[in-house]
Amino acid sequence: MKKLVFILLAGLSLGACSNMGVEPWERQNLAKPEMALDSSPLRSSLDDHIYFSKEASSGGRSFGGGGCGCN
Amino acid sequence: MKTHSKKSIRLSLAAASCALVGANVAVAENAHDVGDWDVSAALLFYNEADRVTAAEPVIKAVKQLDTDETLSLKLTLDTLTGASGSGAVPTDRPQTYTTPSGNSSYTVNAGDIPLDESFKDTRVALNAAWERPISKDLTMVLGGNLSSEYDYQSLSANTSFAWDTNGGNTTWMAGASAGVDSIDPVGGKPIAFGVMQEADATQPRDGSNDTKSLFDVIVGVTQVIDQNSLFQLNYSLSQSSGYLTDPYKIISVVDPVTGRPLFTNINEPNLPTVVYENRPDSRLKHSIFGQYKRYIGGDVLDTSYRLMVDDWGITSHTIDLRYRWKMGDTLYIEPHVRVYQQSAADFYTPFFVDGTQPVAGNDKVEASADYRLGEFNGYTFGAELGQDTADNSWSVALEYYLQTGNEPDGTFGELTRQELYPDVDAVMLRVVYDF
Numbered sequence: 001m002k003k004l005v006f007i008l009l010a011g012l013s014l015g016a017c018s019n020m021g022v023e024p025w026e027r028q029n030l031a032k033p034e035m036a037l038d039s040s041p042l043r044s045s046l047d048d049h050i051y052f053s054k055e056a057s058s059g060g061r062s063f064g065g066g067g068c069g070c071n
Numbered sequence: 072m073k074t075h076s077k078k079s080i081r082l083s084l085a086a087a088s089c090a091l092v093g094a095n096v097a098v099a100e101n102a103h104d105v106g107d108w109d110v111s112a113a114l115l116f117y118n119e120a121d122r123v124t125a126a127e128p129v130i131k132a133v134k135q136l137d138t139d140e141t142l143s144l145k146l147t148l149d150t151l152t153g154a155s156g157s158g159a160v161p162t163d164r165p166q167t168y169t170t171p172s173g174n175s176s177y178t179v180n181a182g183d184i185p186l187d188e189s190f191k192d193t194r195v196a197l198n199a200a201w202e203r204p205i206s207k208d209l210t211m212v213l214g215g216n217l218s219s220e221y222d223y224q225s226l227s228a229n230t231s232f233a234w235d236t237n238g239g240n241t242t243w244m245a246g247a248s249a250g251v252d253s254i255d256p257v258g259g260k261p262i263a264f265g266v267m268q269e270a271d272a273t274q275p276r277d278g279s280n281d282t283k284s285l286f287d288v289i290v291g292v293t294q295v296i297d298q299n300s301l302f303q304l305n306y307s308l309s310q311s312s313g314y315l316t317d318p319y320k321i322i323s324v325v326d327p328v329t330g331r332p333l334f335t336n337i338n339e340p341n342l343p344t345v346v347y348e349n350r351p352d353s354r355l356k357h358s359i360f361g362q363y364k365r366y367i368g369g370d371v372l373d374t375s376y377r378l379m380v381d382d383w384g385i386t387s388h389t390i391d392l393r394y395r396w397k398m399g400d401t402l403y404i405e406p407h408v409r410v411y412q413q414s415a416a417d418f419y420t421p422f423f424v425d426g427t428q429p430v431a432g433n434d435k436v437e438a439s440a441d442y443r444l445g446e447f448n449g450y451t452f453g454a455e456l457g458q459d460t461a462d463n464s465w466s467v468a469l470e471y472y473l474q475t476g477n478e479p480d481g482t483f484g485e486l487t488r489q490e491l492y493p494d495v496d497a498v499m500l501r502v503v504y505d506f
Contacts, residue, residue: 020240020294020295020296020297021237021238021240021241021294021295021296022240022295022297022298023238024238024239026298027295027298029298029299029366030295030298030299030301030366032366033459034371034395034403034459035301035364035366035371037293037301037303037362037364039371039373040466040503042111042113042129042131042503043113043455043466043468043501043503045129045145045147046113046115046127046129046501049127049149050115050117050472050499051411051449054155054443054449054472054474054495055387055411055413055443055449056381056383056385056387056413056416056443056444057356057358057377057379057385057387057389057411057413058309059287059289059307059309059356059358059360059379060305060307060358060359060360060377060379060389061305061360061362061375061377062289063229063246063248063287063289063307063309064285064287064307064309064356064358068149068194068218068220068223068225069192069220069222069223069254
């Protein structure tokens with residue numbers, strides 16, 4: 001139930017997204033490589049592999065991973 | 072370099088959803104010629120005190136097939152020495168265990184947590200991703216992953232779509248991934264709760280190999296908030312089924328009075344009574360991931376949170392904070408803190424009191440003493456130093472990782488004098504170079 005409420009709230013708050021945003025000529029900062037959501041995919045994949053093999057959680061940002069015995 | 076970074080970023084799912092957010096302005100300035108290859112490489116050293124040591128080189132190449140179309144190939148080599156804890160408990164005398172092959176044994180000292188230091192593995196992984204526009208506002212990524220190690224093979228394919236709306240300020244993303252893994256344990260697949268026998272004796276085995284399948288779906292949205300900030304919110308569902316047991320993990324059987332492992336093997340008096348674990352044959356995970364990034368006068372604040380719940384009874388929270396502090400025109404330093412907390416799986420069983428262990432072959436019961444399924448907190452502290460120039464970029468990061476959990480409930484006798492859930496700490500050194 002709590003999950004459902006959370007998802008609904010998230011959906012509602014996204015409805016407000018139409019009021020956010022900028023014009024194309026206002027994106028010089030957002031366009032910088034360091035502002036990409038995953039600004040270093042190689043770093044992310046190395047980190048994800050470490051944590052995948054050491055913890056019981058994975059994914060979230062992207063697919064959950066796998067492909068490792070990780071004993 | 073800016074284009075290099077951006078191009079490789081766009082191949083990840085997350086960035087596919089953000090492509091337009093970052094792309095329009097930068098592409099005009101840094102257009103990449105069709106036919107060009109963009110190559111980057113990374114090397115990770117991971118070292119746990121007395122346990123696992125790993126070295127992981129990665130090379131990645133991205134070919135610009137067309138103006139908005141790329142092919143990305145990544146090759147990873149993972150060399151590993153040492154294993155995580157076997158699941159067995161330490162005690163006040165030496166213990167001798169049989170290796171998975173059944174042909175040899177190793178001995179751990181009194182008071183030491185049992186683990187097989189002779190464990191070695193090499194893993195090779197190949198990832199490919201093809202990104203292309205379907206229409207003006209819709210981008211598709213097709214990907215494939217292949218990995219192989221001595222006792223484990225994995226194959227998966229994925230696809231995802233990113234749809235830009237609201238003048239490129241809102242990007243919707245959806246993707247799916249399907250895979251199959253094949254497990255071929257050294258020495259064969261143990262029988263659930265079968266008792267480990269001495270070296271060269273017949274071990275309790277149930278065939279030689281097994282498989283598991285994985286299916287993931289993810290949906291998300293990326294939203295530009297203002298000129299300096301944006302956020303992403305993802306929901307993902309991950310279903311795995313098949314052989315999810317770790318064939319090398321065992322559970323000690325302890326005496327109900329003394330709390331010491333039983334030693335009943337006539338041929339190997341130092342071999343304690345340990346049984347092989349058994350996990351459920353399916354797992355369903357739900358994750359919610361949120362990320363917020365803000366540009367602050369040349370610096371970048373990057374925060375994220377992930378909630379994961381699954382039907383094994385595990386709930387985890389992950390908070391990740393980075394602050395990229397610009398030093399001069401090209402150099403930066405980025406401190407990083409990550410905090411992770413998980414609850415234990417319902418079937419986490421650090422030991423069996425003699426008489427409570429299931430009979431060999433009873434796969435209706437689920438139990439594992441793998442500490443990674445226990446309740447613990449993980450902390451990462453580190454910093455990355457890097458430089459981005461017009462021609463290339465590099466970064467070096469040093470991080471410290473600590474896993475710490477409480478001693479399990481229900482201990483007695485010798486178990487209370489031993490450290491059943493010792494801290495695990497590791498040092499990581501990571502170098503990334505973008506040619």
